[in-house]
Amino acid sequence: MWPVELGREETRRGLQDSVDPLQLGILLAGLWPGPFLTARAIGRFRPGCRGIACFPAPLNGGPSGPDNEKTRLPAIAMLGQVWEWIGLEYYRDGVFALNLGTEILEERLKALGSRSGRTHPVVSPSPTQGACFPVTVIVDLPDHVRARCAELGAGVLYAVKTLARQLADDPRLGERAGRLGLYTATIDSDTFDACPPLIVRYAYGPPLLDVDRIEIRDIEATGPLPDAGDEQAPATAPDPRMQQITTRQVTEAWRRITRWLEKHAPASRAALLPGASTYEIVELEQALGVRVPVELRALWLLCAGGEDTPGAGVLPDYGWAVMPLGTVATSYRWHSGNQRETGVRWGDEDAVVWKPSWIPFCSWSVTDTSMGLFVDAETGKVGHWDDTSVRTVGGQTLSMLLEETADKLENPQLATGILPGLIGGRLVWGPPLAADEAALWEPFTG
Structure with a gap:
């Protein structure tokens, strides 16, 4: 653990100087009252300390020491949860951080302190099970x-x-x-x-x-669904081979799009964010409570949204911008809340303005989510919402949408309807309706 210093000599002491060896052993074992002792120990760095950074790792020696790879990783994972219990947040590369300028530590101390008077058994946690706390969950x-x-x-x-x-x-x-x-x-x-x-x-x-x-x-x-008769319905477990094919289709189509942008619309290419990690997508799934379909997962691994610039709208018909994952979560929560409120307002719980399986992925702009596109996680079809209560699910899948976009960019002479064009090094689908953009727009002819 390293304190972020403000020049005071006291902040140069490590955690070992803040608790005695017995307390430190309990803390590092991940057992109660480890989180409470940890929070109190960190509090001793105040005043004169702006923040704390730590990397959870067991003490040298013992069954979870650095030389025992079989038990070391589970031990590290368990210690990391101790840090999160007291308010530290995962930063990167295994490091956790806590801003001591906030009230997070005090709030966690209050919550943990209310439990400190209870008797907690000291148990030996297994690789998948931590300490057991006799509390109401x-x-x-x-x-x-x-x-x-x-x-x-x-x-x-x-x-x-x-x-x-x-x-x-x-x-x-x-x-x-x-x-x-x-x-x-x-x-x-x-x-x-x-x-x-x-x-x-x-x-x-x-x-x-x-x-x-x-x-x-x-x-x-993960297996066949029960049926009213003697026969069982087909298994719902996804076919790995089909998933590989779908992932390859999305990947190839998106790479065709980005290669075209690099050559003809560098401003739009620069507005696209790099791909998300698998960890970030799993975290989003848990936040939404919905499993992300393989097509959308493949896209986000390549591009996790766009920057808030005019060039970020790369998908037809209206220049839809790929939403950052944080915006996806915010938009999904808003639509889900609106669904609940609509049922109450209309007195009809079955009234549908947003299904739990609809996952937004594109919007009018990175910051304007009043209109956009979603993928139905149950069917894989792409749908559209607008700033009224209109919700339409079409017949295209995400891979079909991306392939059609790549075809229009690479072969504009064969395209119909909305056409690709350029304004100052950025892709603009048109002809634009706004007079100022229409005056600057140049159709791309290949």
């Missing part, structure tokens, strides 16, 4: 998860509720998935009637949720 089962349960089988909701009761007793029953705080658990179809084998994804505790809270975010069938 609340398990949330959102409406979209309940709806998904009903789609997968009559016995699915009962199975998931049974798992929820088990998670309340043992929150780390599942295995870690993605970033810290995210887990997956499995349900065996042989245990429950009218229930396929399932993967259940859930979040537990800080930094995603409050202390002692679990939210089940997504369920996925």
Whole structure:
């Protein structure tokens, strides 16, 4: 752990100078009251310290020492969760950071301090299970998860509720998935009637949720669905071969688009952000509670949005801009909230203005999300929303949209309808409706 100094000699002391060896051993083992002691120890760097950065790693020696690779990585992951419990946020390259100029540390100390008077057993955590805390854990089962349960089988909701009761007793029953705080658990179809084998994804505790809270975010069938008759429906597990084909189609089409931009519209090419990491996409999935379809995942691995410049709108018909992942999450939450409010306002819970499976990916501009495009995660089809309540799902998939865009750019003489053109080194689909842009627009003819 390294304090970010302001010139005071006290801030040059490490964590070892702030707690005694016994407390440090408990802290680094990830056992209660480790998070509480850690937060108090970090607080001792004040005043004169702006922030804290740390890399979770076990002490040298022992079963989780640096020479024991089998147990070292799980130990590091468990220690990282201790840091997140007390308010540190993941920065990069395994480093966590905390701004001591905020009230985060005080809030976490207050929450953890309320538990410090309880008796907590000292246990030896397994690679997938941390310390066990005898506290009350609340398990949330959102409406979209309940709806998904009903789609997968009559016995699915009962199975998931049974798992929820088990998670309340043992929150780390599942295995870690993605970033810290995210887990997956499995349900065996042989245990429950009218229930396929399932993967259940859930979040537990800080930094995603409050202390002692679990939210089940997504369920996925990994085998045949139960049928009303003797026969079973086809398995819903995705075909890996088809996924590879789809990924290749999206990748090749997008690369054709970016090669054209590099040659003819460098300002538009420069406005595109680099691709996201798999970790960032998993984090977005957990935030939305929806599994991102393979086509959209392939696009985001190549381009995670655009900058807020006029050249960012590269997709027809209106020059749609690829939304940054943060904007995707914000837009999805707004649409989901609007769906709930509409049902209340109209007195009709079945009124649909936004489905949970609709994931936005393009908008009028990077900052103007009043209109845009979404992908239906259930069907793979691209849809459109506008600034009224109009929502239209078309017949194109994302790979078809990208291939059509690449075809229009590479062979403009064969294109119909909206055509590619240039204004000052940026791609503009037109002819533009605005008179000032129309005066500057030059159609691209190849």
